[in-house]
Amino acid sequence: MGQVTLRGVSKRYGAVEAVRNFDLEVLDREFLVLLGPSGCGKSTVLRIIAGLEEPDQGTVAIGDRFVNDLEPKDRDIAMVFQNYALYPHMTVQRNIDFPLKCRGMPKPDRDGLVAEAAESLGLTPLLDRRPAQLSGGQRQRVALARAIVRRPEVFLMDEPLSNLDAKLRVQTRTELIELQRRLATTVVYVTHDQIEGMTMANRLAVMNEGALVQVAPPSEVYAHPASLFVARFIGNPPMNTVTGTPARVDGELGIETSGGTIPLTAAQRQAVEASGAAIVAVGIRPERIVIGGTGPLPATVAVVESLGSEHHVICRLADDQEVVVRLGTDIPVPKEGPTVRLGFESEYLHLFDAGTGDRIGP
Ligand SMILES: Nc1ncnc2c1ncn2[C@@H]1O[C@H](COP(=O)(O)OP(=O)(O)O)[C@@H](O)[C@H]1O
Ligand SMILES: [Mg+2]
Numbered sequence: 001m002g003q004v005t006l007r008g009v010s011k012r013y014g015a016v017e018a019v020r021n022f023d024l025e026v027l028d029r030e031f032l033v034l035l036g037p038s039g040c041g042k043s044t045v046l047r048i049i050a051g052l053e054e055p056d057q058g059t060v061a062i063g064d065r066f067v068n069d070l071e072p073k074d075r076d077i078a079m080v081f082q083n084y085a086l087y088p089h090m091t092v093q094r095n096i097d098f099p100l101k102c103r104g105m106p107k108p109d110r111d112g113l114v115a116e117a118a119e120s121l122g123l124t125p126l127l128d129r130r131p132a133q134l135s136g137g138q139r140q141r142v143a144l145a146r147a148i149v150r151r152p153e154v155f156l157m158d159e160p161l162s163n164l165d166a167k168l169r170v171q172t173r174t175e176l177i178e179l180q181r182r183l184a185t186t187v188v189y190v191t192h193d194q195i196e197g198m199t200m201a202n203r204l205a206v207m208n209e210g211a212l213v214q215v216a217p218p219s220e221v222y223a224h225p226a227s228l229f230v231a232r233f234i235g236n237p238p239m240n241t242v243t244g245t246p247a248r249v250d251g252e253l254g255i256e257t258s259g260g261t262i263p264l265t266a267a268q269r270q271a272v273e274a275s276g277a278a279i280v281a282v283g284i285r286p287e288r289i290v291i292g293g294t295g296p297l298p299a300t301v302a303v304v305e306s307l308g309s310e311h312h313v314i315c316r317l318a319d320d321q322e323v324v325v326r327l328g329t330d331i332p333v334p335k336e337g338p339t340v341r342l343g344f345e346s347e348y349l350h351l352f353d354a355g356t357g358d359r360i361g362p
Helices: 042-050 092-102 107-120 136-148 166-183 194-200 218-223 228-233 266-275
Strands: 004-013 016-026 031-035 057-062 077-080 154-158 186-191 203-208 211-216 240-249 252-257 260-263 280-284 297-306 310-317 322-328 339-343 350-353
Touching: 004 042, 016 042, 016 057, 016 211, 031 042, 031 194, 042 057, 042 077, 042 154, 042 186, 077 136, 092 107, 092 136, 107 136, 136 166, 166 194, 186 194, 194 218, 203 218, 203 228, 211 218, 211 228, 228 240, 228 280, 228 350, 240 260, 240 322, 252 266, 252 280, 260 297, 266 350, 297 322
Parallel strands: 031 186, 031 203, 077 154, 154 186
Antiparallel strands: 004 016, 004 057, 203 211, 240 252, 240 280, 252 260, 280 350, 297 310, 297 339, 310 322
16 A cells, blocks of 8 residues: 655754654555645655655654665655656666666566556657657656656655646646556655646645645645635735734624725634734635625726736735736726726635734634
8 A cells, every 4th residue: 555654754954944743644546746835845755755864753654664764765666856867878678677677677577567667658669769869758758667667656756847848747747647547556746836736636735844734635725725825825826915904894893904894704704703813814816806896995907917818907906905806808808097996705705814824714
């Protein structure tokens, strides 16, 4: 079984706490994406699972074994990096064969496995070439073939697509998902790219500054971000946030901003009161805002960006806070300059304690 379990794992490099008290359970056959900004500790977590780095504290288990004391080669994992690390003097055939040969497997057995791995990645016509005679995408596929040829329980991938151009990245993304389903293995996949995370993951594990901040399916992370950090990190354009203070207007609790008071649902009013937050960050996704009508926030239309499939309308509130509205192409584009009103359903608001960044309410 290919589950991976980290318990209380910490790792420090001098003054830098690269990984802080990490508890994570990757399920058997799951595609788990470790997502976070550059420098937040993703590679360190992956290297600890691989055994390339020793944790200061905590335990690592793969399947039903604790592996803290096992060498990387004994952990039944394969790792794929951003730079493919192929042997330049070897053919594709010999590159893929290398891990099997190292393990002393007899040649007839190896040939069958290499042929199968090459076939599953469309590399059969390229077996006699050397890495220099391949495109970037083909090289990355050779690196993948070399990883799958041993049929490990767990694949660890560290930003494996970041050296590919945009189009190839999208194509290889799909291939990787199909490969993982076909092989029915566990994948722990590291990326700083939220689109990759959203599209590939069964579950996302979002990291910030060495700590795990939310582990959930992508749709859940998008719909219910656990903190202000997650809210702003996931989504493009990012979630808008407007800060204000809880205040009663006509006896009913709302969030008072310098541009207007934002009404809340009954559940939100209760949650804000229970939280005791002094300043609340109100989050609203760009696609949840309507322009015009009787919305609570007056704003001027600063810039309209047309992307072909959608429009991004950048608005400015009275106090200069910026709000981006995403409109479909079936909706008329507002003119730049005039004052409009921004409206939304309160149930689509995300509330956070601006002091701690924690989510308020459901
Ligand atoms: N071998 C090392 N020596 C010193 N600092 C390191 C080392 N490896 C990583 N770090 C630091 O630990 C933090 C996390 O690094 P890393 O795990 O590579 O982040 P990520 O993969 O998310 O970009 C960073 O601040 C990085 O500079
Ligand atoms: Mg990294």
